[in-house]
Amino acid sequence: MTDKTKLKLHIPEPPARPGEEPDFSEFIIVDAGSVPRPAVDTPDDQLRDYPFTLIRVLDDAQRAVGEWDPQLDPETLRRGLRHMMLTRAFDARMLKTQRQGKTSFYMQCTGEEACGVAQAYALDDDDMLFTSYRQQSMLVAREWPLVDLMCQIFNNPKDRTKGRQLPVLYSVADANFFSISGNLCTQYPQAVGWAMASAYKGDSRIAAAWIGEGTTAESDFHNALTFASVYQAPVVLNITNNQYAISSFQAIAGGEQSTFAARAIGYGIPGLRVDGNDFLAVYAVTRWAAERARRNLGPTLIELYTYRVAAHSTSDDPSAYRSAAEATSWPLGDPIERLKQHLMGCGEWDEQRHAALQEELDAQVLADLKEAESHGTLGTAPCSPASMFDDVFKELPIHLRRQRQQAGY
Amino acid sequence: MTDKTKLKLHIPEPPARPGEEPDFSEFIIVDAGSVPRPAVDTPDDQLRDYPFTLIRVLDDAQRAVGEWDPQLDPETLRRGLRHMMLTRAFDARMLKTQRQGKTSFYMQCTGEEACGVAQAYALDDDDMLFTSYRQQSMLVAREWPLVDLMCQIFNNPKDRTKGRQLPVLYSVADANFFSISGNLCTQYPQAVGWAMASAYKGDSRIAAAWIGEGTTAESDFHNALTFASVYQAPVVLNITNNQYAISSFQAIAGGEQSTFAARAIGYGIPGLRVDGNDFLAVYAVTRWAAERARRNLGPTLIELYTYRVAAHSTSDDPSAYRSAAEATSWPLGDPIERLKQHLMGCGEWDEQRHAALQEELDAQVLADLKEAESHGTLGTAPCSPASMFDDVFKELPIHLRRQRQQAGY
């Protein structure tokens, strides 16, 4: 018989609640450029430290340093800046339309624009994306028309999802962008299956998937990693750690005892952890993982460390559960501001051009909005409910045909 | 655009199939005594190498060596030998009764007796066990009457599960042995919940749970580890890696790319990997984990590396999928033989006593069997179907009362 201590139950608590000082003292900032870049064919057992560090390229002065610098040309970087800014302008505008009652719901990705845009660049256009609801920036980066996205948000007659989906749950087959599910994590093992199919067919396209750190707790996370490991699927699995689920901070998902990238180790998969607000680092890390997948070296898990600046969604008010000043005190800054400073430091950008670009993008979004609204907004001119019974099955079975008749269509 | 290699799909293959030479060359045998024993309060981040080694106490000459030697007294070791041999005698006999048609089904644990018995000893009797179907040795070690288990297997009127459960799916509340589920892994998060409840109540009892390596792929494995990590539950989570699921060898569960103990790292949980055929090592490792849990230091994941000598169950014939000579060429030997040799080496045991013990246990099992059979075997004298409608709910609702009447009871 052992000495019997009274057991006690541990419940994780965040460092700060509303009214308290933001506190990021637990967050260890690794110096930019300090983490070496291994060859893409390095065996995973030599990469077991990577989940516990943080790959960064832009230093405090926003200079690109170290082995992970992808050495992108200024043109690409300016395009990146544009796409990030366009995403943010789009978000801001759509938030407004929701407040105006033109749609029921919207989700911003403020602060996370580098993740989506740089990752879209690092992947090929025919690679298949299985995203969550917070990767709109990837569609922007793939230059998918905003008008099309707006029409989905308004559920108007040009909505590709025919009024059936919640706003922002896009489906864009033409952009190799998989239908977004309202159920968390389900797309993760699907991406693995898609990648396995591509490998089975001797194709060259790889798959990539995204979830938030909160979603790593879902069963399908484990399913995806297990199957990706066993069959060495050509897939890049991403976790956007924006530190919050809805109101729950990352410790509730397991971020207190370990990192999310570290989940990879147990599956023999490399896990990389990257500064998600550093456009260059995100690009470099994603490129490394994509190359690995393409060369039949198996999957990679990437944790993109960032901060969710906005509310979870338009149904959420973060002032109820976190310190209002957190966003501005997040030590890794803002991805747009950092890339802007970097470009300016290289002499490839200036405040004037920046202001002009901002103006141009705002105008573009407004013009797009006008066009989208001309097709209708939620409730004013929805696409016809007659199609409501279609696509449950490929062909309408008799019981649905009768129900449609009963419904008057 | 990247260089496009043709992708290919990887399907793991075992080193040997029927008709081929058994091949354990991939298995790295770590020297007994070579792995240091850390203090139980060592932080998990200093334990990240443990999942990739193998803790062993008994060396090739079956001497106890190294820091993990638990220094158990000979009396306890002899008791351990007895319980392992009793388990094996019980298994052999019950297999026979199944072949005779006295029951529908049976599952042996041949080769895995050290895991159950040593772990039962390392835990306290009031700790709660959430086992799979292959831990009958724990009930033997807790000295639960074999007659009672046999009555369950025969579904006779003394069957505690009232004829409702498949043979071997015991439930023994009095021995703090949780009802075994036919569904794999479901008990893993339940054990975590139980442990959390114990911690919440300031109790001192901990929980422990068992699954096979194949079962680690189930969702509930991830659920259990996530919740155990987040709430630092006082639980010992065990994986019996007997290298086979039914016909699938361990690479199909993910054992090719990593170890099963390594799954723990990503959750910030210590993962220990132990020679499962080494009674002393299993005891020592389990004791370490139990102490950790008792001292509010959180959960531990243990991988018990062993070999499934017998068929998966009486419905299975392993000659269809694995080399017949594998069992005998498994380099870590037989747990009973090894403890026997160890005790003999210490001068605490001899062949004569061993033979006498074997005879005694065989006789005991036979006597127990007689008694159990006197209450009936499957089909000859089942417990009454009148109770068939009970316990669906605590009280019989009206629709079940009517169904019972219709059924004639």
Place this chain on the structure above:
Amino acid sequence: MARMNMIQAINSALDIMMSRDPDVLTFGEDVGYFGGVFRATAGLQQKYGKQRCFDTPISESGILGMAIGMGVYGLRPVAEIQFADYIYPAFDQLVSEAARLRYRSAGEFHAPITVRSPVGGGIYGGQTHSQSPEGVFSHVCGLKTVIPSNPYDAKGLLISAIEDDDPVLFFEPKRIYNGPFEGYHDRPLTPWSKHPLGEVPEDYYAIPLGQAKIVRPGAAVTVLAYGTMVHVAEAAVAETEIDAEIIDLRSIIPLDIDTIVASVKKTGRCVVIHEATRTSGFGAELIAEVQEYCFYHLEAPIERVTGWDTPYPHAFEWEYFPGPKRLKEALQRVMEAA
């Protein structure tokens, strides 16, 4: 007596049970500090401490696996699944474990858990925030399923669910959290504070599971409803001349079959209404039972008014929602039948 909406009534039930019994805990996604996305657990962490009301990882199967283990230990956990649409990942723990444990262990172990979850549509939630999965669970022996239609019942039924030694699913029609929604989305909602069933005692009281309530006595036809549809039925009937008897089932397992049968034997006609998809919804079971017990009293086929057999489409939820218009048409048909 206090005035409570449904959320407040649920919160009050939790509060009372937590204060009476230290073994009652509550947890779920965003349930702790924040108090739940619908605020059902607001204030409970502050009052009872973070060990009794806490956030969980986003893993519905983990939540219920943990809850079952706690129940086995001896606690009475109340788990929240944020939306019933997200209960499916936990399906195995509910069906294979919670529902079977007492039976398979012949009573040695059981898990007295309560699973609260918002159901139903009409809030622009789209297909993954609008489902009504009660029918699926009604096919699983060993589970009880409760669906309240008003604050008074919600509190009394939730208290019974927590005290019940069997696993209970407690589905909350989110469309009526704030008021008795009658199916007219274009009319203002009367808040519960203006409704008699918004008068809720602050103290403990329990309403037994398995007792239906006749919310409108009548002689011409029986309407079987639960949850939001009780109010739709009341509105529809009020707009006709038909003397319908409306029965609020309150729990579907156990089902108060005797009250149903007595009513249909009296009226000779029956319409069933639910928001869930039609095929194999709980309406099918009701019809199967009613026609068996009341065959010789029936004057007309029993009709079903339900959601269509499609996902709940975001833009067309009012085409989908089985509102008063569709119920009135069904009542008309049933009354006109030979």
Place this chain on the structure above:
Amino acid sequence: MARMNMIQAINSALDIMMSRDPDVLTFGEDVGYFGGVFRATAGLQQKYGKQRCFDTPISESGILGMAIGMGVYGLRPVAEIQFADYIYPAFDQLVSEAARLRYRSAGEFHAPITVRSPVGGGIYGGQTHSQSPEGVFSHVCGLKTVIPSNPYDAKGLLISAIEDDDPVLFFEPKRIYNGPFEGYHDRPLTPWSKHPLGEVPEDYYAIPLGQAKIVRPGAAVTVLAYGTMVHVAEAAVAETEIDAEIIDLRSIIPLDIDTIVASVKKTGRCVVIHEATRTSGFGAELIAEVQEYCFYHLEAPIERVTGWDTPYPHAFEWEYFPGPKRLKEALQRVMEAA
């Protein structure tokens, strides 16, 4: 024509489809080298290579998540779930994903997967190797569910399922793998090789989904059955003087309602039989539809003969199993009814 039992017929369907279409793969627990615990995939890995027929980790949700992803890519995966009792961990992938994908993406994406799984009891499998969960899936719009009753149908229906562009659940009653079990466990089983429906063409043929088959024409009462219960019904009817019409539904979604309605309008009486638990089983849906369409033709209440609302108890499976005796009693009651 060859003689095949049901496993051989299923194996033949897989073989033919794999030989015709390189996009057809099959996988599951123990499905690869070993050929499946019931041997349904025996020889396929050897013939088509380990990339087209392979073992999977023991993760039913992983298996179906992967299958859906493969289907989205353009393959036609056939996944085996070892026992239908183990399909519940995959419930979310089936309900929230496979069933919804085409709808939510307005046809941009779909997953043409087939999920094979053995169902039903009577093999001493206890409560976790005996379940019949088809009722639950019939409530999920977007899924098709097929349950064959003999080798000939099994092959033709499985080929259709694999060719179908919607997700199809293909439930195989394991009790009739070897022969047409009539419900008498104490009598020897006639093997399929001695039964006309064990004569199976070796070549390709397809039986369309959604077409029921009248296996015994009759005028007095309609018996609706599928799977094992078709044989129970035939045996029961043969032992009575009742001129029953027995309909083998073959698929429950889509349902061949017209064949059913025509029969009941003719006979005026109906009994439904299934092995699954009673409450909210698919029998309820059948009754709801039949009474709606045939109300004025019905002479007696429609009866259900089903498994009880309990788990499938190991020692009492013959008390649980709805065999000929219970069906005969029901037929008698229905015939005697006014």
